[in-house]
Amino acid sequence: MVSDGIDRLGFLIHDVQRLMRKRFEARASGLGLSSAQWRLMVRVAKEEGITQARLAELLEIEPISVSRLVDRMEEGGWIERRQDATDRRVRMIFPTEKASAAYADVKSLAGEVYEESLTGVSPEDRRVLIRVLDTIVQNLADGEALSLEKIKSREGTAA
DSSP: OOOOSGGGHHHHHHHHHHHHHHHHHHHHGGGTOOHHHHHHHHHHHHSTTEEHHHHHHHHTSOHHHHHHHHHHHHHTTSEEEEEOSSOTTOEEEEEOHHHHHHHHHHHHHHHHHHHHHTTTOOHHHHHHHHHHHHHHHHHHHTTOSSOHHHHHHTTTSOO
16 A cells, blocks of 8 residues: 555654744743743733643643743743733733743744745745645644634744
């Protein structure tokens, strides 16, 4: 039986994600943030006022881990917590000026890594790649809270 490579799809997607993250982390190490911290910072910068519960969901980590991470980032001056005006139990997370400035650096580093990863890939093949990956996400989303619009808004940023 001749394989079209589809049996490797999951491994390839995983390897690409792992290698891109590794390359990005090596470049971003000078920013003074751990991998988990810059991932959280990017989410907070993109969704100002996000709740800790939503952060835990998006980052795929336990709520207690998010709480500790938020504590450390707040102590470092990267984020600030504010109470929700309608529900005093809910604490919303906002980036500080320090985080907003670092976010621009993170976006730039991510762009460099993306360009490196796509070296030798034609503009048309890049468009096809993104279109196909969008379709795969749509096929697998099954009503997840993360909409395709939010996924598309991530284009060009660190994931």
